[in-house]
Amino acid sequence: MLIIQLAINGIAVGCIYALVALGLVLIYKATEAVNFAQGDLMMLGAFFALTFISFGGLPFWVGLALAIIGMAAVGMIMERLVLRPILGQPQFAVIMVTIGVGFILRSGATMIPGWGTSSQALPTPFSNQTLDVAGLVMAQEHLAIIGATVILCALLYGFFRHTRFGIAMQAASQNQLAAAYMGIPIKRVSAATWAIAAAVAALGGVLLAPIALVEANMGFVVLKAFPAAVLGGFASLPGAVIGGVVIGLIEVFSGRYISDTARNLAPFVVLLAVLVIRPEGLFAEPKKRRA
Amino acid sequence: MTTMIEVEGLSVAFGGVRAVDQVSFGVEKGEIFSIIGPNGAGKTTVFNLISRLYDATAGRIVFEGRDISRLSADRIAAAGIARTFQNIELFENASVLKNLLLGRHAHRRTSVFSELLFLPKVRRQEIENRSIVEDVIDFLDLAHHRDARVAGLPYGVRKVVELGRALAATPRLLLLDEPSSGLNPEETEDLSFWIRDIRDDLGITVMMVEHDMGLVGRVSDRVLALNEGKVLAVGTPSAVQSNPAVVEAYLGS
Incomplete structure (x- = not known):
């Protein structure tokens, strides 16, 4: 019974990492660069929701929708101001810019009145409620995270696999000049990419809030999402979810059976092992196909 | 005229x-x-x-x-209007088939929602695009490389793939x-026949x-x-x- 309970907790924790990792993979697929600001966009999304719901007194679902729309706008502004000017530059430039944006968002958030440096709780309909099934206790906030992760993964997977726009994003990531001559409006695609990434981050931030509290440094959860994404092969959306769950399970079980400090260490030990043994990740799409 | x-x-x-x-x-x-x-x-x-x-x-x-x-x-x-480039501009990490299908991109006319649900309209369009691309593959004799990743192909073949992608757009x-440029005399000979066929047969x-x-x-x-x-x-x-x-x-x- 204990093992099943631990597994459920591990999956729930893992889905948080997966949710962040989905944002990383999304940007990676669309730009072939890693977005180091993904965690900070989550933090900003959570603060948006906090502002609308706790300060503004709006119902949760309205606040959530406004936070997502607001963050999509932030993503577009960010693209226009700092990413559009380096469109066509090497991926390395994009990575550096996202690191910079992350710093700005993190320190910027502490300077806004009401947000500040303290931790704040965001009330959600799933906070502090449990569901008992056959002697197993499941927190509703965990169930919400698991459900949202699965739905989001399926949506994004379908989007990249089947939609004209999703395919256009991947084409633009590989060759912008050629993509333009296939009729792909590069600038609009770039703006939409960052809007979607920021909207996904907002959803992640709100789901994370009942567990981690809303504060300027909550974006550091991205450090656990990196191993999840790498484990999944970095370009695979289902891989990111499975990677996240694996990391979550490792964390919970090593924390219970090895020692409490091992829970932060074990995921990275596993990550290093994977990088040595199978550097393309566990679920990478085959890259070295020979003709 | x-x-x-x-x-x-x-x-x-x-x-x-x-x-x-x-x-x-x-x-x-x-x-x-x-x-x-x-x-x-x-x-x-x-x-x-x-x-x-x-x-x-x-x-x-x-x-x-x-x-x-x-x-x-x-x-x-x-x-x-479709074009090719002096130094080949392909989607290097995608297969030959996917590169050619991207040539059809400008002609796709469906909404995000119908695409996510893969409605019959989308399905018909996909079949039509695929058949145009298969015609191009036959025309340029690319069947052997259909599923190969572009990055691993020889220069001469990539040049043909780029021509194929332009033709897939039915310009x-x-x-x-x-x-x-970069082709051997035999490949250049093939090219001269294809250019004439592109005009004579495809108009x-x-x-x-x-x-x-x-x-x-x-x-x-x-x-x-x-x-x-x-x-x-x-x-x-x-x-x-x-x-x-x-x-x-x-x-x-």
Whole structure:
């Protein structure tokens, strides 16, 4: 019974990492660069929701929708101001810019009145409620995270696999000049990419809030999402979810059976092992196909 | 004969250099029209102006009676113009088939929601696109490489894949930028047959920038010679090649 309970907790924790990792993979697929600001966009999304719901007194679902729309706008502004000017530059430039944006968002958030440096709780309909099934206790906030992760993964997977726009994003990531001559409006695609990434981050931030509290440094959860994404092969959306769950399970079980400090260490030990043994990740799409 | 594309007084300057200077010419429907000239004559620049990579400082480009001088580059494919590049611009991490299917992108007309649900309309469109792409694969003999990743293919094959992607867009005007560069004599021979077939069988008007005079002479109906951004001569391949101004530009005086 204990093992099943631990597994459920591990999956729930893992889905948080997966949710962040989905944002990383999304940007990676669309730009072939890693977005180091993904965690900070989550933090900003959570603060948006906090502002609308706790300060503004709006119902949760309205606040959530406004936070997502607001963050999509932030993503577009960010693209226009700092990413559009380096469109066509090497991926390395994009990575550096996202690191910079992350710093700005993190320190910027502490300077806004009401947000500040303290931790704040965001009330959600799933906070502090449990569901008992056959002697197993499941927190509703965990169930919400698991459900949202699965739905989001399926949506994004379908989007990249089947939609004209999703395919256009991947084409633009590989060759912008050629993509333009296939009729792909590069600038609009770039703006939409960052809007979607920021909207996904907002959803992640709100789901994370009942567990981690809303504060300027909550974006550091991205450090656990990196191993999840790498484990999944970095370009695979289902891989990111499975990677996240694996990391979550490792964390919970090593924390219970090895020692409490091992829970932060074990995921990275596993990550290093994977990088040595199978550097393309566990679920990478085959890259070295020979003709 | 009807005019496919009409270029009038086209000019562009980079810094102080007039890369293209008051260039005018017309290409008839069904023609194979080549642009020749020494390095730096402005040949590729003319292509980049037509395909809207650069903005002209002066002049007009009229394609099928429509002024395309202010169209953005991503609307060129839908207008009916496809091109290839001197240095091959492919989606390197995708398969040959996916590259060719992307050639169909400008012709896809479905909404995000119907695509996510894979409605019958989307399905029909996918089947149609796939069949056009398979025709191109047969035409260029690419079946053997269909599922290969582009990055691992030899240069000559990638060149053909890029031509295939342009054909998959079912253009009415095809711009080929140095199609024979980097090809061996046998591959160049194949290319010359394909260029003729593209015009004769597919009915596509072809404009080509090319250095290989043998290829130019074999396939072209008319040739335009450029030097230092200016038109030196226009006419049949033999007339242009024997034009004293052209000979002087190539050999120096």
